[in-house]
Amino acid sequence: MAKVAIIGATGNVGRYTALAVSYIPYVSELLLFGRPGREEVLHGLAYDLQDSFAARGSQTDVKFSSTPKDLEGSDIIIVTSGVPRKEGQDRIDLAHENARMISEFAAMVGWYAPDAILFIVSNPVDVMTAVALKYSGMKPGQVIGLGTHLDSMRLKWNLSRFFDVHVSEVHTRIIGEHGDSMVPLWSATTIGGISIQNLPEFENLPEDRIMDNVMNAGSAIISRIGATVYGPGDAIATIVRTILGNEKRVLTVSTFISSEIHNIGDVCIGTPALLDKNGAKPLAINISEHEVDEFRKSVEKVRGITQEVIERLDEGC
Numbered sequence: 001m002a003k004v005a006i007i008g009a010t011g012n013v014g015r016y017t018a019l020a021v022s023y024i025p026y027v028s029e030l031l032l033f034g035r036p037g038r039e040e041v042l043h044g045l046a047y048d049l050q051d052s053f054a055a056r057g058s059q060t061d062v063k064f065s066s067t068p069k070d071l072e073g074s075d076i077i078i079v080t081s082g083v084p085r086k087e088g089q090d091r092i093d094l095a096h097e098n099a100r101m102i103s104e105f106a107a108m109v110g111w112y113a114p115d116a117i118l119f120i121v122s123n124p125v126d127v128m129t130a131v132a133l134k135y136s137g138m139k140p141g142q143v144i145g146l147g148t149h150l151d152s153m154r155l156k157w158n159l160s161r162f163f164d165v166h167v168s169e170v171h172t173r174i175i176g177e178h179g180d181s182m183v184p185l186w187s188a189t190t191i192g193g194i195s196i197q198n199l200p201e202f203e204n205l206p207e208d209r210i211m212d213n214v215m216n217a218g219s220a221i222i223s224r225i226g227a228t229v230y231g232p233g234d235a236i237a238t239i240v241r242t243i244l245g246n247e248k249r250v251l252t253v254s255t256f257i258s259s260e261i262h263n264i265g266d267v268c269i270g271t272p273a274l275l276d277k278n279g280a281k282p283l284a285i286n287i288s289e290h291e292v293d294e295f296r297k298s299v300e301k302v303r304g305i306t307q308e309v310i311e312r313l314d315e316g317c
């Protein structure tokens, strides 16, 4: 049985993530963690979750804390703390502001729970995953970000509607930045196990319109309700369940790649990775020439911003 901690549990994503994660059968303890001064809110949230557990007959223990030592013994620590973007902002605009708090939380996790899996959600998630990797001192496979898993799910949904098939019949993935330079892998997309390019409907597929929907999903939700909540929370819970259950599924998370995809790497970015109880192992894959070019651009963008953010942090700015 496992202990899962959520740093940033009082936020929009943190709250729903707590509920979604509590449905995973391997979770015996849920720790809601926040900064000092947030104890009353954390306490209220713990009470409310307890009521939910009572209502559904769950034995999961829910605790709250702002004391770093309480992170000890966690199997997974999810970080959802950070400033979210507002309408009109890009996720990248949050980089410098969120990097400082992520570096501090990562150092705390590296100290108190060095064997845990550290799972970053805060945006820009690829850059924050690299910051967390550096400042936690943990091994690359132990530090993951939500990456393009949610984007891949958004594409899956759009394709299931276009082909009019059950969503579980669609296998697809998006790699690269969780942002404007994301790359859909049409070469790795199948419907009912058949390559999408071999289906007659493929020639009418409105690729640009679908990718527009996927890329703008976050801002379309934020402009209407202020935050994305259920999509990220359930995407996070899938990844947590995969890791705790040692399920060895291949999901597209942000993780450090050295040269796995066509010799491109030295960055934390969304890439297909095998997930088990030890964390993420990026897969070496071959993709089409066009996809390689687009992925290289995405990597260069994310690597550049990551370097700038880490330099500023190292200078203490």
Ligand SMILES: NC(=O)c1ccc[n+]([C@@H]2O[C@H](COP(=O)([O-])OP(=O)(O)OC[C@H]3O[C@@H](n4cnc5c(N)ncnc54)[C@H](O)[C@@H]3O)[C@@H](O)[C@H]2O)c1
Binding pocket: 008, 009, 010, 011, 012, 013, 014, 034, 035, 038, 080, 081, 082, 083, 084, 085, 094, 098, 101, 121, 122, 123, 124, 125, 146, 147, 150, 178, 227, 228, 229, 232
């Ligand atoms: N990767 C993804 O797909 C994805 C999806 C949704 C949200 N996010 C990101 O997750 C983060 C949280 O989003 P949200 O909608 O829950 O925001 P929110 O404002 O509702 O919650 C923010 C949380 O961070 C904490 N926090 C804020 N400033 C802090 C500081 N200086 N020190 C410590 N903790 C601090 C708050 O107390 C709160 O718990 C944002 O960065 C958002 O962009 C990422």
Ligand SMILES: O=C(O)C[C@H](O)C(=O)O
Binding pocket: 085, 091, 123, 150, 217, 218, 219, 222, 228, 231, 232
């Ligand atoms: O779009 C955002 O800023 C939130 C998140 O990254 C998302 O894609 O839902």
